Amino acid sequence: MEKKISKNKNWIENFDPLEILSCGQAFHWDMEEDGSFTTVHKDQWANVKKEGKNISWIFSEKDQKEEWFSYFDLQTDYKGIIERIDTIPLMKEATEYGKGIRILxxxxxxxxxxxxxxxxxxxxxxxxxxxxxxxxxxxxxGEYNGRALYSFPNPEEFSKASQEELRNIIKVGYRDKVLIETGKRILSGEFDLAKAGSLSTEDLRKELLDLPGVGPKVADCILLFAYQRMEVFPVDVWIHRVMEEYIFGEKGSKKEIHRKSVELFGKEAGYAQQYLFYYGRAKGIGKKEKKPH
DNA sequence: GTCCAGGCCAGAC
DNA sequence: GTCTGGCCTGGA
Structure with missing residues (x-):
């Protein structure tokens, strides 16, 4: 089952499972004791390990190379992207620091x-x-390293969850209600997951914003991580502070920062956001000082 | 005990 | 349209 990549190793410099999975885009993975990573996608799992320039894979089933290479976006030239977005000082440091990042x-x-x-x-x-x-x-x-692995529930499976279970067992807090409602809208087809992919980014964004619990930031994350709309730029508190302090040099509302960032980075804004976010967060850029108590 | 976190939403202007 | 406060939860 183990596969080793023998040719076309150009992408290895821009592939690091730790950076890809821990940069905030994915939550369904584990780091193993040997430094490898086990991640779940749909009804499959994969374990990937990077040691120097060697990458080894274990897939839940045979011949899943294509699927997992697609999941990890290995056909995209990240070196080229980095060269194109490296137009401002902090970006050079950010892309060097997180050069192994790819958008899943x-x-x-x-x-x-x-x-x-x-x-x-x-x-x-x-x-x-x-x-x-x-x-x-x-x-x-399946199972890996003695640990059972589970797929994320599909809309039908999710509909079995009650609001009480979401709050008291899953501990999603006040988000219980919007999760139930959004799950219903997707299950009924009122929001059509498949059709959504063919909409323009602007139209899809509007549709997503109609879903309960989805605001501008969450909508941008969905557009970027699930629908490959690389021109979006999710603005959370971290990237907000990074852009204010290090890129624009002035304060601005979330909406202003969003508009200016999209304008600055254009079609590759999503990539720029990931590098800056990962770097800014790791370095604690703009982090509020904790009050001693 | 108090504060805040990878925002959203309703209500007020 | 823009701004403000409240919100589950739990760790610092």
């Missing part, structure tokens, strides 16, 4: 629900909620 092609339903949960929330709790949702309502899809 994630499942739309999982991305929508996960990023609704992510709003005003902490990463450990988001990760736990995603795992619990999968374990309780999803399917067991």
């Amino acid at each position: 092609k994630q499942d739309p339903f999982e991305t929508i629900m996960t990023f609704i949960i992510s709003a005003n929330n902490h990463i450990p709790r988001i990760t736990k909620a995603v795992k619990d949702l999968s374990r309780i309502y999803g399917k067991e899809i």
Whole structure:
């Protein structure tokens, strides 16, 4: 089952599972003791390990190279992207620091629900909620390193969850209601996941904003991580501070920062956002000082 | 005890 | 359209 990539290694410099999975776009993965990463996508899982210039894969089933290479976006030339967006000082440091980042092609339903949960929330709790949702309502899809792996529930499976269970067991807090409602709209086809992919970015954004629990930031994350709309620029508190302090040099509302960033980076804004976000967050750029107590 | 976190939403201007 | 406060939860 183990596959090693023998040719076309140009992308290896721009491929680091740690950076790809921990840069905030995905929540359904584990780091193993040997430094490898096990990640779940739809009803499949993969374990990937990078050691120097060697990358080894274990797939849940044979011959899944194509699917996983697509999931990890290995056909895109990130070196070229970095060269094109390296037009401002901080970006050079950011792309060097996070040069192994790639934007995953994630499942739309999982991305929508996960990023609704992510709003005003902490990463450990988001990760736990995603795992619990999968374990309780999803399917067991296999085992790795003695640990059972579960798929994220599809819309029908998710509809089995009650508001009380979401709040009391999954601990999504006040987001319980909007998760239920959005799940219903997707299951009924009122929001059509497949059709959504053929809409223009502007139209799809409007449709997403109609879903309960989805605001501008969450909509942009869904557009970027599930529908490959690379021209969007999700603005959260971190990227907001980075852009204010290091790129524009002046304060601005979320909307202003969003508009100016999209204008600055154009069609590759999503990539720029990921590099700046990962770098800014790792370096604690603009982080508020904690009050001693 | 108090504050805040990878925002959203309703209500007020 | 823009601004403000409240919100589950739990760790610092």
